[in-house]
Amino acid sequence: MALLKTAKLLMTGAVTIAALGIGAAQAGGKFDLSPEQPNRLRVEKNEKRIAEAKDFKFVQDGVFTVGLSTSGNLPLHDYASDSKTVIGYDVDLAQVIADSLGRKLELVSVAWADWPLGLTSGKFDAVISNVTVTEERKEKFDFSTYRKDELGVYVKTDSPITSVKEPKDIAGLKIITDAGTNQEKILLEWDRQNVAAGLKPIEVQYYDDDAVKDLAVQSGRADAVFSVNATQAYASGLNGKTKLVGTVSGGWPITAEIAVTTRKGSGLAAPLTGVINDLIASGAYRKILDTWNLGPEAIDEAKTNPPGLPKIGS
The missing domain is CATH 3.40.190.10 (Periplasmic binding protein-like II)
Structure with a gap:
């Protein structure tokens, strides 16, 4: 997904079923x-x-x-x-x-x-x-x-990660997010706080292609995706390959x-x-x-x- 396209996801309705790698027939089934x-x-x-x-x-x-x-x-x-x-x-x-x-x-x-x-x-x-x-x-x-x-943290269904509620929960993880977005800013701030507290830094990953992003999570190259909850929840409901382990307000630390x-x-x-x-x-x-x-x-x-x-x- 292109940089600005992802950044404006909730504002412009930029993600389609096709962008999520989901066929209309599959979506229609659920x-x-x-x-x-x-x-x-x-x-x-x-x-x-x-x-x-x-x-x-x-x-x-x-x-x-x-x-x-x-x-x-x-x-x-x-x-x-x-x-x-x-x-x-x-x-x-x-x-x-x-x-x-x-x-x-x-x-x-x-x-x-x-x-x-x-x-x-x-x-x-x-x-x-x-x-x-x-x-x-x-x-x-x-x-x-x-x-x-809401922003959501999603991991593959059989991941041992069960809950992400605060900065310390992401220490040492490999996390995919969207460049130039609120979620990236939040993720980097959480990482800064963790490093300052002596915790392991995260590895941030960026992908322009949603299919590649999904493959990274399913193969273990990435531990989680931190992105817009609505579209991730929909995709999770369709393919059953990922699960929600935490949500964060899109305006963190302010509720939006x-x-x-x-x-x-x-x-x-x-x-x-x-x-x-x-x-x-x-x-x-x-x-x-x-x-x-x-x-x-x-x-x-x-x-x-x-x-x-x-x-x-x-």
Whole structure:
């Protein structure tokens, strides 16, 4: 995977099934990639939240219009087997939010770079496209959190490594990560702390090809991969060759969360936060996460405009 492509993985939806070395037929055997999505969870409308959102002017009557990147990035979002219907975790979440608001869901495809303008100009009511809460973005937008922004440490299934929770757990390991990314910065900082404490240094490995990366782990040339959790979890669920042994916030040492994004001061954020918390309480939220193998990224409570990642240089 190219340097900047990996660095922008969560922001651009740069990883596809093919990039993970996974065929569509194989993916379809373990995840529903059909355009019909017959098992997609649906919920009843929520009169309390509908009332809370009554003063918000939706783009269309009776419709919840959501901006979403459609570039391939399963399990979050990608095209179904018909190459035109968008599916994935973000779509499923958008659907149950629309259901809760008593509205039909309409998805609007938008490139990552274009969602801020599309949202402020009123092209859609909200963006559900893996947007991380940051202090800079909070100046222009409101947020309703729904998932942890997580990095994952994965090892081969029969690895003796069972848990990675803190810097000392990686001492002396050979670890693959993505150059020019937050995960690389975290990994190098953990290594610096370990060396300062007299522990063994790590060996950092970089690979442009995901197949070569997988081979390195399976052959023992590398002990672990430290990268974006969502795509690793999906691949692990498909091939069963790797297992999760630890997660780290994408904003370490600060907690980072992904959120539904709405126009600043529009009045929709609080009702959406309420909807998500109701979905958490009912169990629907967790069912959707588990459908796409994203259970480790669950949050206990949705929040409106929580502290976000700091501005660069602050």
